[in-house]
Amino acid sequence: DAGVIQSPRHEVTEMGQEVTLRCKPISGHDYLFWYRQTMMRGLELLIYFNNNVPIDDSGMPEDRFSAKMPNASFSTLKIQPSEPRDSAVYFCASSSGQGNTGELFFGEGSRLTVL
Amino acid sequence: TQLLEQSPQFLSIQEGENLTVYCNSSSVFSSLQWYRQEPGEGPVLLVTVVTGGEVKKLKRLTFQFGDARKDSSLHITAAQPGDTGLYLCAGDRSNTGKLIFGQGTTLQVKP
Numbered sequence: 146d147a148g149v150i151q152s153p154r155h156e157v158t159e160m161g162q163e164v165t166l167r168c169k170p171i172s173g174h175d176y177l178f179w180y181r182q183t184m185m186r187g188l189e190l191l192i193y194f195n196n197n198v199p200i201d202d203s204g205m206p207e208d209r210f211s212a213k214m215p216n217a218s219f220s221t222l223k224i225q226p227s228e229p230r231d232s233a234v235y236f237c238a239s240s241s242g243q244g245n246t247g248e249l250f251f252g253e254g255s256r257l258t259v260l
Numbered sequence: 261t262q263l264l265e266q267s268p269q270f271l272s273i274q275e276g277e278n279l280t281v282y283c284n285s286s287s288v289f290s291s292l293q294w295y296r297q298e299p300g301e302g303p304v305l306l307v308t309v310v311t312g313g314e315v316k317k318l319k320r321l322t323f324q325f326g327d328a329r330k331d332s333s334l335h336i337t338a339a340q341p342g343d344t345g346l347y348l349c350a351g352d353r354s355n356t357g358k359l360i361f362g363q364g365t366t367l368q369v370k371p
Contacts, residue, residue, distance in 0.1 A: 149302075176357055188348065188361035189302075201358055225358050236302050240357065248293070249350075251302025 150238050151252035159260050163225040166255045168237030169218055178238040178249065179212055179222050188236070194220065227259045263287060264351055264362035267345075272368040273339055281334045283349035290355040292325055292332045297346040298344045306334075306358045 150169040158164055170177050178193040192202040197214045205212070209228070214220040224231055234256045238249040265284045273279055283292070291310045297302035306318050309325035309332060316323045320343075322335040332349055346366050350359040 178359070180361075187363040188350075190358065190360065193358060195357070200356075238302070247352075247359075248308065249295075249303075249359060250306045251304070253300070253302055 149237055149250050149252035150258075151235075151255050155254055155256045155258075156251065157258045157260065158227055160228055161226045162259075163223065164227045164231075164257060166222045166235050166237075166257070168220045168222070168252060170220070170237070170239030171241075171250055172218065173248070174239035175217070175243045176240040176247065177214060177220050178240075179220070180236040180238065180251075181233045182236060182254070183233045193220070216230055224257075227257075229259045232257055232259050263360050264349055265347060266347075266364060266365050269363065270366045270368075271301035271366055272370065275340055275371050276338050277341055277369075279336050279367070281336075281347055281361050281367075282331065283351075284331045285351065286330065287351075288329050289351035289353055290327075290329075290353045292334070293350045293352075293359065294323055294334055294351040294369050295350060295361075296353070297348060301341055303346075303348055336367075338365075341369045343367060344369050 152167045176197050179191040180188050182188045191204045192212045194214045212222045212232050234254040236254045238251045240247040267282045297303040307323045312327045312329045314325045320337045326335050326365045343353045346364045348364045349362045
């Protein structure tokens, strides 16, 4: 299996531009998570899906952030408009089950820099 | 306020030394996981603990879950340069799969 695939690996954009991050989870995994990692705040859960349905989006910072999962093999995280404080590494992760045995498999991350 | 507090945040030691990393919370967790992350990569699972008082060993790494399931520790014996990385604890409070991460402990092991 190829693992969780994220794109782009690096994105540099200017403030105000729209940013779209993409994720392909591991086939057969029914949970998908979006995390954001910064030095100051560590790994923060933004949103997670179960069977393509958003379950908890309480970590989404504000209305500028949106996430979709149109099918079991694809998810997007969109920021519009982007701001410098959105600069971070965004990770997508998937798992095959909930609760106390659910291992998260992470992608390599998308490093976003907003100038 | 961080739900899971890790300490220390940074640790730099010589090869061969022992160390312990702590993960503490005022909340009870149904399970707790430890991950290791290397630069430019995503975190990778080391272990999951689910029972209060549980101890798991992974070669030179020993993981313990507190009796009250509010805290955990990671002990490394005879650290090696290959152990260098960011160690993260993550907890699931309500058995929903929603994992909350601690801030992490950056470990540097010098040869």
